[in-house]
Amino acid sequence: MSAPTYGRVALIGLGLIASSMYWAIKRNGALAGEVTGYARSEATRATARRIGLCDRVCDSVAEAVQGADLVVLCVPVGAMGAVAEEIAPLLKPGATVTDVGSVKRDVIQSVGPHIPEGVFFIPGHPLAGTEHSGPESGFAELFDNRWCLLVPVEGTPDDPVARLRALWEGMGAHVDLMDPDHHDLVLAVTSHTPHLIAYTMVGVADDLRRVTDSEVIKYSAAGFRDFTRIAASDPTMWRDVFLTNKDATLEILGRFTEELFALQRAIRTGDGDHLHAYFTRTRAIRRGIIQAGQDTDAPDFGRGKVAKT
Numbered sequence: 001m002s003a004p005t006y007g008r009v010a011l012i013g014l015g016l017i018a019s020s021m022y023w024a025i026k027r028n029g030a031l032a033g034e035v036t037g038y039a040r041s042e043a044t045r046a047t048a049r050r051i052g053l054c055d056r057v058c059d060s061v062a063e064a065v066q067g068a069d070l071v072v073l074c075v076p077v078g079a080m081g082a083v084a085e086e087i088a089p090l091l092k093p094g095a096t097v098t099d100v101g102s103v104k105r106d107v108i109q110s111v112g113p114h115i116p117e118g119v120f121f122i123p124g125h126p127l128a129g130t131e132h133s134g135p136e137s138g139f140a141e142l143f144d145n146r147w148c149l150l151v152p153v154e155g156t157p158d159d160p161v162a163r164l165r166a167l168w169e170g171m172g173a174h175v176d177l178m179d180p181d182h183h184d185l186v187l188a189v190t191s192h193t194p195h196l197i198a199y200t201m202v203g204v205a206d207d208l209r210r211v212t213d214s215e216v217i218k219y220s221a222a223g224f225r226d227f228t229r230i231a232a233s234d235p236t237m238w239r240d241v242f243l244t245n246k247d248a249t250l251e252i253l254g255r256f257t258e259e260l261f262a263l264q265r266a267i268r269t270g271d272g273d274h275l276h277a278y279f280t281r282t283r284a285i286r287r288g289i290i291q292a293g294q295d296t297d298a299p300d301f302g303r304g305k306v307a308k309t
């Protein structure tokens with residue numbers, strides 16, 4: 001059997017992503033010699049022990065990080081800096097620190113200054129998740145065929161990046177490298193603003209509850225149901241995403257509202273051509289994604305082509 005990618009991996013914050021990483025590492029036993037885990041709440045640590053999450057659940061962050069070759073910060077983006085400050089003096093020379101946060105520029109600014117000389121810092125972001133959170137929500141297949149973006153800070157040598165890439169690939173993901181600002185802009189379009197829209201739509205439906213007598217829930221069609229799934233995502237995580245990816249989200253939200261006003265106007269003025277042209281353009285985008293084989297969840301994935309009208 002080949003040597004493990006890392007001798008010891010420490011997972012800090014035992015929620016959806018950390019627990020999925022643990023099960024994915026265990027599925028491919030060659031990835032880590034030992035996985036330690038730490039959660040700040042005693043209840044979370046007790047749950048982790050009960051379900052066999054991590055080879056060793058530690059009662060202090062110091063014990064979890066001690067001797068680790070890789071430390072993965074799996075806490076909300078707003079908590080990354082404080083956790084990094086706490087673990088900094090405990091890090092082994094030559095170790096790598098990474099994170100899984102949904103925003104990258106802010107994590108680089110809050111974590112970077114605490115990373116000691118001789119320790120590598122390679123921020124990361126797996127583009128995979130669900131609306132569930134906590135130690136019991138993880139599963140080994142979460143990262144299969146998903147992207148994981150790595151955002152190495154300037155001057156990071158190739159070897160530690162290649163090693164972290166091997167870990168993510170071993171957990172089933174495809175890996176790309178990206179600049180942090182570009183990451184934050186892309187994710188504002190593909191993830192952050194869509195979440196805000198889902199939160200808003202469900203909030204609007206809730207405001208109308210009395211008017212509709214709960215019929216929006218009873219008769220919710222597939223589109224709205226997808227919104228409710230997204231809007232059930234963890235409030236702390238998403239509060240931090242919007243507070244830390246403020247500029248990119250506001251930029252995309254500005255463009256979104258402009259387009260929305262144009263569509264609103266087309267509806268009011270009965271401009272069917274505008275609506276039809278707009279929807280034709282957006283449908284082509286969806287079809288392009290499916291034809292490029294980039295949406296493995298789509299019901300029409302693998303059929304090779306989609307119906308023409």
Ligand SMILES: NC(=O)c1ccc[n+]([C@@H]2O[C@H](COP(=O)([O-])OP(=O)(O)OC[C@H]3O[C@@H](n4cnc5c(N)ncnc54)[C@H](O)[C@@H]3O)[C@@H](O)[C@H]2O)c1
Nearest residue numbers: 013014015016017074075076077079101102129130133134
């Ligand atoms: N959920 C997703 O879809 C998803 C996908 C990709 C990346 N992420 C990112 O991964 C990270 C973890 O998300 P998750 O979905 O696993 O969350 P989660 O809520 O399931 O788990 C987060 C863990 O961090 C702990 N924690 C919270 N605040 C803390 C603090 N101040 N100090 C120490 N520990 C603290 C919680 O107790 C919990 O154990 C976040 O940064 C998030 O942006 C989430």
Ligand SMILES: O=C(O)C(=O)C[C@]1(C(=O)O)C=C[C@@H](O)C=C1
Nearest residue numbers: 102126127128129130131190191
């Ligand atoms: O599928 C979901 O539930 C998600 O929202 C996952 C999702 C996304 O927007 O795709 C959410 C946040 C992450 O940072 C990465 C993935």
